[in-house]
Amino acid sequence: MSSRRMTTIAGSLVTASFSAVLILSATAAAEEGPGSSKGGKAVDEAPAGVKLITLLPEQISVDNSSEKTDITATVKNEGTKDSGKIQLLVVGFDGLTVNDVQGCSSIAESDLPEGSNSGFACPIDNLAAGKSKSYAVDASFDLGKTGKICLPVQAGDGKKTFWQQGPVPFGTTNPSPNAPATPLLLGTDNKPVAPGGDELPKTGPTRDMLPLGAAGATLLTAGAAGLWWATRRPSRRADLT
Numbered sequence: 001m002s003s004r005r006m007t008t009i010a011g012s013l014v015t016a017s018f019s020a021v022l023i024l025s026a027t028a029a030a031e032e033g034p035g036s037s038k039g040g041k042a043v044d045e046a047p048a049g050v051k052l053i054t055l056l057p058e059q060i061s062v063d064n065s066s067e068k069t070d071i072t073a074t075v076k077n078e079g080t081k082d083s084g085k086i087q088l089l090v091v092g093f094d095g096l097t098v099n100d101v102q103g104c105s106s107i108a109e110s111d112l113p114e115g116s117n118s119g120f121a122c123p124i125d126n127l128a129a130g131k132s133k134s135y136a137v138d139a140s141f142d143l144g145k146t147g148k149i150c151l152p153v154q155a156g157d158g159k160k161t162f163w164q165q166g167p168v169p170f171g172t173t174n175p176s177p178n179a180p181a182t183p184l185l186l187g188t189d190n191k192p193v194a195p196g197g198d199e200l201p202k203t204g205p206t207r208d209m210l211p212l213g214a215a216g217a218t219l220l221t222a223g224a225a226g227l228w229w230a231t232r233r234p235s236r237r238a239d240l241t
Helices: 003-032 206-220 234-240
Strands: 040-042 052-057 059-063 068-077 086-094 096-101 116-124 132-141 147-155 161-171 181-186
Touching (some): 068 147, 086 132, 086 161, 096 116, 096 147
Antiparallel strands (some): 059 181, 068 132, 086 096, 086 116, 086 147, 096 132, 147 161, 161 181
C-alpha cells in the first residue's frame, strides 16, 4: 500500500474519530437538557422592569455508593431593567441535603425554614437585564427517602421574595439500587427503595412527615412565602429597619 493511500486512510480515521467525539458531546449535552422553572412562581412584586426566575436541570444523577450529586442552580433576569441587589437561596429538604454552593455562605441551622435540613445564601450585587448567573451545587441524596429543593430569590435585605421555585422534588418511580447511579427527574416524587431489595422502607409515624408538608405549604403560599425567611431572624430585621 502506497504511503499516499496510508495518509488518506489515516486522515479519514482522524476525521471519523473527531466527528464521533462531537456527536458524543452533543448527545451528552442533549441528555442534560436546558434548565427548567418547573414548580416556580412569582411572590412579591419585583421592581418595575425586573422579572426574576430560577432554573434547575430536568435531570440529575445520584451515585448509588456515595449518594453524591451535582446540581446547577440558575437565577435569571428576564426583564428589561437591572435587578439591583438580590440574593438567591438554595435550600434542601428531607433526603436532599445541600452540602455546598460555590461562592455562597451557609445558612445557620437556627435560621432555616421549618422542615429544611440545609441551605446556602448567594448575594448578587446586580443582575443585568437578560442576564443569568449559575451556581454549582454540591448535594447528597438519600435514595431511601424523598427529596426536595427550594430556590427563593429575594431582595438584598431579605424583606421581599420576588420568585420561589419549590420546594420541588427530584425523584424516580423506577429505582435501581444495584446500578452505579440513579437518574432523578425534576418534578417527580421519589419512590424510595431499600438497598439491595424492592421493598419500600418504613417511613415512620405520620407526624414525622408533617413538618415538611407544612413547610412546603408555607413556602408556596403567596404572601406568606415572602415572609418565611424574614420571620426566622427577627433581630436581623430590626437591624435592617
